[in-house]
Amino acid sequence: MKIPFNKTYQTGDEEKFMLEAIRSGAICGNNQFCKKTIELMKQKYGFNEVFLVPSGTAALEMGAMLANISPGDEVILPSYTFSSTVNAVVIFGARPVFCEVDPVTMNMDPEKIEALITPKTKMLLPIDYAGLPCDIDKIMEIANRHNLIVMQDCAQSYGSVYKGKPCGTVPHIATFSFHETKNYSAGEGGALIVNVPEWVQRATFLQEKGTDRSLVINGMKNKYSWVDKGSSYLLSDCLAAMLYAQLLHEDEIRTKRAMLTEAYFDVFQKYHDRDVVGIFQPTAKQEINHHAFWVLFDTLEHRQEFMTKCKAKDVYAYIGYMPLHSSPYGLKLGYKPEDLPVTENIGNCIVRLPFYTGLADEGLEYTKGVMKQAMNEIYPL
Known part of the structure; x- marks a missing residue:
């Protein structure tokens, strides 16, 4: 049996909705399935405003543009993240200021932020690694004290909750990814959440190549003009149809993925208790979406030995990010x-375990058995 690191999941409704979008003849952005998906997201999680975009990367770039990130600005963010997070500020000329992470959460350590703030700091850009929410309340408190913008990279945390508040509802701006590796996928896709009401209209201009076309669509003008900088930050309605099918089945998908989390805790908790590895440890204030599961080995050699033993049995784990x-x-x-x-x-020491929705239906017991054997051989009692 072969267990890949990731595998796409289909609910059964994707083809029906995508064909409906194609046959409608209106397949560009902000058509029927974009509108349905946005409304579903707002109703479920209470976002102020949602903009569906072509990718999580595009959401970060649009958010940085909305925040007026410019040459000479500094943005504080973790080094342990994907390149899209940092590229979103670098392409606008800002300097990334890398902050240490907390090894218990893999998220930016709030206790290390203030020492990095200078007169040039404009934004804090935390992430929610593996779907585990960052300490957004503490980060917002720091930002408010220093008059900074917060853009939360929630690429991996759609559906996660921190202290009763869904991820993406607290900061000024938040971004989600709906890439094929995420819990809910459009193949490629993302969303920008704008929680500052005064910024919403400008966000519509940025999304529509810097034009006020949205005012024409809403009947407020009879022709549109170039009014701001911007780009083509619109998700095709065909891909929105796929995403809509996924989000309608969100609870089903979450239930299946929760089985993986439980299975991996069953394998690794005793090694965490022995203090030989660190593992994913959600607290009572963090409700996770079951995006991923990581293991932090005590040495690089043990990490490599684990991955080699798993690969020999066709179970494919992944090394995680290379620090930026x-x-x-x-x-x-x-x-x-x-x-x-x-x-x-x-x-050097982290491993991300195979984590995809369909693993709950086939292959999970096999995967557990392979990993248990590997861990017993690496860390014998």
Whole structure:
């Protein structure tokens, strides 16, 4: 049996809705399925306003544009994240200021933020690693005290909840990804959440290539003009139809993925209790969406041994992110690996386990058995 790291899941409604979108003849952005999906998201989670975009990367870029990130600005973010997070500020000329992460959560450590704030700091950009919500209340408190914008990268945390508040509802701006590797997928897709009402109209201009076309569509003008910078940040209605099918089955998908979380805790909890590995540890204030499960090994050698043993049985785990600060471009910006030792160690020792919805239906017991055997051989009692 072969267990890949990721595999797409279909609910059975995708084809029907996508054909309906195609046959409607209106397949560009902000048509019927975009509107249905936005309304579903707002009703379920209480977002102020939702903009469906072509990717999580596009959402980050549109958010940075909305926040007026410009040359000379500084943005504080974790080094342990995907390149899209940092590229969203670098392409507008801002300097990324990398912050250490908390090894218990893999999220940006709020206790390390204030020491990095300077007069040039404009934004805090935390992420929710593996769907585990960051301490957004503490981050917002810091931001408000220093008059900073917060854009929360919720690429992995759609449906997660922190202290009773859905991820994406608290910061000024939030972004989601609906890539094929996420819990709910449009193949490629994303969303920008705008929680500052005064910013919503401008966001419509940015999404429509810097024009006020949205005012024409809403009957407020009879022709549109170029009024701002912008780009084509619109999700095709065909892909929105696919996403709508997925989100209608959100509870079913979450239930299946929760089975994976439970299974992996069954394998790894005793090794965490022995203090030889660190694992995903949600608290009572964090309701997770079951996006992923990670294991932090005590040494690089043990990580490699685990992955090799699993691969020999056709179970494919993944190494996780390479830290940005010690990547080639990070080095070009003047960072050194030793600047963030906690993050550097995590990059060397972390493993992401196979995690996809269909694994709950086929292959989970096999995967557990392979991993149990590997761990028993690496860490014998």
